[in-house]
């Protein structure tokens with residue numbers, strides 16, 4: 062495990078261009094892209110399990126950020142029937158290889174490899190995402206992932222986690238660690254909640270998937286407990302008339318509806 066990750070780290074931060082001393086003269090080498098991490102492919106059996114964990118299927122548009130030879134994007138479309146696959150890589154050599162592999166796999170226009178920086182590419186159409194980068198790069202990507210991806214988007218990472226953003230699932234595939242993250246709905250702010258006759262005011266705070274804050278019921282304020290956001294699903298427990306009551310609901314933009322036939326609703330104030 063150690064050599065797999067240390068191999069990646071040792072190449073991180075490669076210089077943008079090299080200057081070669083040749084026969085006493087200086088020649089600028091052809092401009093190399095400034096990669097955050099060099100190419101190391103994910104083994105095929107790990108690719109398969111990552112796409113299973115992300116539950117990639119026909120309704121998905123899969124993005125691989127730093128797509129290397131294109132194997133994850135190709136497997137997403139060819140083997141998991143994703144409707145579209147997009148690979149982003151800054152290295153033109155990798156884009157060339159990925160396009161050759163796409164042709165060998167007999168895939169068409171629904172597989173696209175873009176020579177772009179992952180920090181500059183538009184991610185908004187992705188419904189599933191894979192990343193084999195470094196924890197430090199994942200953490201730098203976090204604000205962009207949370208801003209551009211829709212709540213409920215599944216992200217699978219190989220070998221490296223997302224720092225304080227807790228994984229929903231993690232497992233070892235033949236010694237290779239794989240993590241699943243689900244983009245949480247945005248719940249920060251004040252919500253007006255109705256549960257039958259009861260009017261409840263929620264003041265919500267969130268940190269990735271953790272939900273906290275306070276609830277005011279009949280003028281009595283108490284802390285929210287056990288708050289968790291899993292994609293568009295939310296759960297929390299509040300004190301109602303001195304008793305803990307657990308609420309579970311589904312978030313749709315500025316509205317929350319109680320799950321499983323529960324009658325409560327909430328609207329962002």
Ligand SMILES: C[S@@+](CC[C@H](N)C(=O)[O-])C[C@H]1O[C@@H](n2cnc3c(N)ncnc32)[C@H](O)[C@@H]1O
Nearest residue numbers: 097098100101102103127129150151178179193
């Ligand atoms: C460890 S490889 C992973 C390849 C592939 N995703 C896989 O799992 O088989 C990382 C890839 O990220 C690319 N890369 C590094 N920095 C990048 C950046 N800032 N933007 C886009 N691609 C980048 C590298 O060229 C390399 O192909």
